[in-house]
Amino acid sequence: MIRLSLLQFRVQAVTAAAALAGFAILLAVTGPHLASLYAANGISGCQPASCEHLASNFLQQLYAAGTYWVLYLLGVMLILLTPAVIGLFWGAPLIARELETGTSALAWTQSITRTRWLAVKLTVGGLAAMAVTEGLSLMQAWWAAPIGRAVGHGGNGTNLAMGRFSSLVFATHGITPLGYAMFAYAVGVTAGALIRRTVPAMAVTLAIFAAVQIAMPLWIRPNLFPARHTVIPVTSLDSISLQQGGLNGSRFNLGTGNIPGQPGAWLLSSGAVNAAGQATSTTPAACTTQSMENNTSALMDCLASHGTREAISYQPASRYWAFQWTETAIYLALALALAGYCFLRLNRRLS
Amino acid sequence: MGAVIQTSGLGKQYRRTWALRDCALAIPEGRVVGLVGPNGAGKTTLLRLAVGMLAPTCGTISVLGERPAGGPGQLARVGFVAQDTPVYARMRVADHLRLGAWLNPAWDDELARHRIGQLGLDPRQRAGSLSGGQRAQLALTLALAKRPELLLLDEPVASLDPLARREFLRLLMEAVAEHGVSVVLSSHLVADLERVCDYLIVLVASRVRVAGEVSALLAAHHRLSGPRRDPGTLPASQEVIEESHTDKQSTLLVRTDEPVHDPSWTVRPVSLEDLVLAYMSRAGDDTPARRQRLGVVS
Numbered sequence: 001m002i003r004l005s006l007l008q009f010r011v012q013a014v015t016a017a018a019a020l021a022g023f024a025i026l027l028a029v030t031g032p033h034l035a036s037l038y039a040a041n042g043i044s045g046c047q048p049a050s051c052e053h054l055a056s057n058f059l060q061q062l063y064a065a066g067t068y069w070v071l072y073l074l075g076v077m078l079i080l081l082t083p084a085v086i087g088l089f090w091g092a093p094l095i096a097r098e099l100e101t102g103t104s105a106l107a108w109t110q111s112i113t114r115t116r117w118l119a120v121k122l123t124v125g126g127l128a129a130m131a132v133t134e135g136l137s138l139m140q141a142w143w144a145a146p147i148g149r150a151v152g153h154g155g156n157g158t159n160l161a162m163g164r165f166s167s168l169v170f171a172t173h174g175i176t177p178l179g180y181a182m183f184a185y186a187v188g189v190t191a192g193a194l195i196r197r198t199v200p201a202m203a204v205t206l207a208i209f210a211a212v213q214i215a216m217p218l219w220i221r222p223n224l225f226p227a228r229h230t231v232i233p234v235t236s237l238d239s240i241s242l243q244q245g246g247l248n249g250s251r252f253n254l255g256t257g258n259i260p261g262q263p264g265a266w267l268l269s270s271g272a273v274n275a276a277g278q279a280t281s282t283t284p285a286a287c288t289t290q291s292m293e294n295n296t297s298a299l300m301d302c303l304a305s306h307g308t309r310e311a312i313s314y315q316p317a318s319r320y321w322a323f324q325w326t327e328t329a330i331y332l333a334l335a336l337a338l339a340g341y342c343f344l345r346l347n348r349r350l351s
Numbered sequence: 352m353g354a355v356i357q358t359s360g361l362g363k364q365y366r367r368t369w370a371l372r373d374c375a376l377a378i379p380e381g382r383v384v385g386l387v388g389p390n391g392a393g394k395t396t397l398l399r400l401a402v403g404m405l406a407p408t409c410g411t412i413s414v415l416g417e418r419p420a421g422g423p424g425q426l427a428r429v430g431f432v433a434q435d436t437p438v439y440a441r442m443r444v445a446d447h448l449r450l451g452a453w454l455n456p457a458w459d460d461e462l463a464r465h466r467i468g469q470l471g472l473d474p475r476q477r478a479g480s481l482s483g484g485q486r487a488q489l490a491l492t493l494a495l496a497k498r499p500e501l502l503l504l505d506e507p508v509a510s511l512d513p514l515a516r517r518e519f520l521r522l523l524m525e526a527v528a529e530h531g532v533s534v535v536l537s538s539h540l541v542a543d544l545e546r547v548c549d550y551l552i553v554l555v556a557s558r559v560r561v562a563g564e565v566s567a568l569l570a571a572h573h574r575l576s577g578p579r580r581d582p583g584t585l586p587a588s589q590e591v592i593e594e595s596h597t598d599k600q601s602t603l604l605v606r607t608d609e610p611v612h613d614p615s616w617t618v619r620p621v622s623l624e625d626l627v628l629a630y631m632s633r634a635g636d637d638t639p640a641r642r643q644r645l646g647v648v649s
Binding site: 001007011102108113114116348 | 427433437438454457
C-alpha cells in the first residue's frame with residue numbers, strides 16, 4: 001500500500017519539489033548579499049550603546065532597497081499559504097475524488113482494509129505536507145536570520161522590524177508550520193469525506209482553515225498562557241507616542257512599543273491608569289495648560305506627579321518556545337482528531 | 352454445500368427510501384448467478400452490501416461465511432467489479448497490475464499479464480484513454496488475477512456494445528470454467544444473462560421477488576391458457592404471477608411445484624425472459640389489498 005500511495009503521489013511530489021527548489025534558488029541567490037549587508041553594518045560585536053542604532057540602519061537600508069522587503073513578504077506569504085494549498089489540493093481530493101470517480105470501489109475491494117488504506121494515505125500525504133512547509137520555513141529562517149538578529153538588537157523604524165511574536169513571524173518560523181500543514185491536510189481530507197465532492201470540499205477547507213488561522217493569532221494565542229501584568233511610571237517609557245486629542249487638550253493616549261527590562265516580549269495591551277489604578281484617558285486639569293501642549297516631557301512629568309502610570313500586559317520573551325510547542329500541539333491534536341473521525345466515517349458510512 | 356452469500360432480513364435505507372428490504376438469500380457456491388431487475392431495483396445496493404462498501408441498515412449478510420470486508424483475509428476472497436468499471440484514469444494499465452500485485456497476496460501476475468496480452472492492451476497506455484470495453488476488461492482482469500473464490504460484477508456489460516458484451520461474457524465464462532469461481536453478476540437485461548447463468552435472482556422495487564436455480568425455476572413455471580376464469584378458483588398450490596384476460600380467454604403464468612392436471616388449460620413452458628418480465632411487471636401491483644383481491648398466495 002505504501003508503494004501504491006507513493007505511485008499515486010508522484011504528481012504532487014514533483015510539484016512540491018519544484019516549488020521548494022524554486023524558492024531555494026531565489027533565496028540562495030539573494031541570501032549572501034543580505035548577510036554581507038548585515039556584516040557591513042558592523043552589528044555583530046557592536047557596543048551596547050550603538051547596537052540599536054546600527055541595527056535600525058541595517059533594517060532601513062534593506063527596506064529602502066525594496067527587493068528584500070518584497071522577498072521577505074513573499075516568503076512569509078508562501079509559508080502561510082502552503083498549508084492551505086496542501087489542504088485544498090492534496091487533502092480535499094484524497095477521499096472525495098475516489099468517491100466521485102467511483103475508484104473507491106476499486107481501492108477498497110483489494111485485499112487491504114480501508115483503515116490501512118487511509119492510514120498509509122494520511123501518513124504519506126501528512127509527512128509530505130509537513131516536510132514541504134517546514135522546508136520552506138527553514139529556508140526562510142536561514143535567509144532572514146540577519147533581519148531577526150537586527151530586530152533582536154532593538155532595530156526598529158521599518159516594516160521589517162517585526163519581533164518573533166508578531167503574527168507573520170511567529171506563524172512562519174519555528175515548528176508552527178508543521179502543525180498548520182498537518183491540520184490543513186486533515187481538514188481537507190475530512191471535508192472530502194463528508195461532502196464527497198472535491199470542489200465544494202476544497203471551498204469548505206479553505207474557509208475553515210482561513211477562519212482558524214485568523215482566530216488563532218487574534219483571540220487564542222494571546223490567551224494560551226496567562227498574561228503578565230506590570231505597571232510602570234510614565235517617565236520610564238523608553239518610547240512613547242502621545243496624542244493630545246480634542247481642542248481643549250483634555251484627553252490623551254499613551255502608547256509604548258517596548259517594555260523596560262523585557263526585551264523581545266510580546267506586548268498584548270497597554271494603557272494609562274490613574275493613582276487609584278483605574279484606566280484613564282482624561283488629563284488631570286493641572287496638566288491641560290497651554291504650556292504643556294507642545295512640551296511632551298513637561299506634560300509627562302505633570303502626569304506622573306498626578307499619579308498617572310502605564311499598565312501593561314505582556315508575554316515574556318522566554319515563553320516563545322512554550323508558545324510554539326503549545327500552538328503546534330493544538331494543531332496536531334486537531335489534525336489527529338479529524339483523522340480519527342475520517343477512520344470512523346470511512347469504516348461505517350461511506351460507499 | 353455452503354452458501355457464498357447468506358442474508359437474512361437484510362435492508363438498506365437511504366434517508367427515507369429503502370433501497371433493499373427484507374432480503375433473505377442463500378446463494379449456493381459454484382454458481383453463476385444472474386441478479387436481474389429494473390434500474391433502481393436495489394441490485395447495486397445488494398452487491399455493495401456484499402463487498403462491504405455499504406453497511407446494512409438492518410438484518411445480516413455474510414459472504415463466504417464472514418462479514419463483508421471484515422478483514423484483509425475476507426477481502427482477498429472476493430473480487431468486485433463495480434458499475435461503470437472504474438479504473439484510475441491517470442494511471443497506466445501496467446500501474447493497475449502493479450496495484451493489484453501490491454495489494455493482493457494471492458495475486459496471479461502471470462494470469463494478469465496473459466489476459467492483458469490476450470486483450471491486446473498496451474501496458475503503457477493510460478487507463479483513462481481505454482474504450483469502455485477495454486476498461487471493463489482491465490477491471491475484470493484485476494478482479495480475476497486476485498484469485499477470488501467469489502466474483503461480484505455490477506452491470507459489467509451495461510456500457511458495452513453488443514459485440515463487446517458477448518466477448519466480455521465469453522472471456523468471463525472461460526475464466527470461471529478455468530478457475531472455478533462463483534460469480535454473481537447483475538444486469539437489467541435478462542438476455543445478457545440467459546446464456547451464462549444457472550441461478551437467478553429477480554429483484555424489483557427493493558425486494559427479492561424470486562430466487563433459485565434456473566432449471567428449477569423454468570420447471571416450476573407454466574403458462575396456462577384456456578377459457579376465461581377467475582384466478583381465485585385455482586388450486587392453492589398454484590401461485591399466479593401474471594394474468595391477462597380477454598372476454599373469453601384467460602392467460603396465466605403460474606408457479607407451482609406440482610403438475611397441472613386441469614384439462615381446461617393448455618400448458619406451455621415459459622422462457623427465462625418471460626418469467627423475469629412476469630415478476631417485474633407484478634411488482635407494481637404488490638400492495639396487500641391487491642394481493643388479497645387477486646387471491647395470490649405467496
